[in-house]
Amino acid sequence: MFALLALSPLLMEFVSAVISFVIGYYALKGYRVSSEKGLLLLHYGFVVLGVSMVLRVITTFYVIALVRELGSLKPAVAAALAFASLIYSVAQLIAYGLFTVNYTRQAKTPVQIAAVAPFFLLRYNTYLELVAVVLLGYVAVQSIINLAMKRNTAAFLVTSGFSFMFLSHLFFLFTIVEEALYLTGQLTQLIGFLCLLVMLTRVSTTK
């Protein structure tokens, strides 16, 4: 029971990664048919996001196995874990950056483009999780704007998806003060990806 509880965040992250790959695949399929660059950006974004999550799942499994074998977390393993976390965070920032670029391409007025510029400068800040929150916050707001214009279920599900992902990063950010928020964050992230999966299922099955 305890092991299941301990592994559930990893399972949730893995499911989120699979959904991310499925959406990335569908975006690529769309790009091949329409040659729309926005879909290519979406494809790269979701694939990078999926890879980053798979990386974290593999690394965590590896560390758990090592700790069971060695009995404690050796400095070399801890350093490797820190490096993997850095790669994970950077990969996520790249993915969210691609989503941001995608929404910026759609926002054609100069004012909207200028408003996003400071977010790119922040990418080199050391507080990577905070940058992820900012980028994802922008993506979520843009998806809300899109929802306000389109007013359909698919746009609502995308908005929900990005909003839940944004919330999950807020939870991850506050794991410093409350560790239990990590599980809440993983669950929220999974709900976000499930929203995107429902959207994909709806658009690909209705004629």
Next chain:
Amino acid sequence: MTPKKEYRSKARINIDILRVIKREGGKCGPTRILYGANLSHDRLIRYLTQLKELQLIAEVKENDKAFYVLTDKGKQFLNELSRIERFADAFGITL
């Protein structure tokens, strides 16, 4: 002030042609396609040849007049495109 002309990719033009044929009931003459897809005659011929090669449309002759019909592959392509368009639209991407 005249509105700025929006750039149409080759894929977009092909899609527009297929949609004109579909709108006309799956069978359509070149003049209707020319006006419907907003193309010059030279470009229209080029795109129609390409679509025929891709087997998305077929040329039929009736009373010495040429008509273009959507093939099954063309209909499938348009259905797939509608799904992709809804997917892209959900992310705020206009095809």
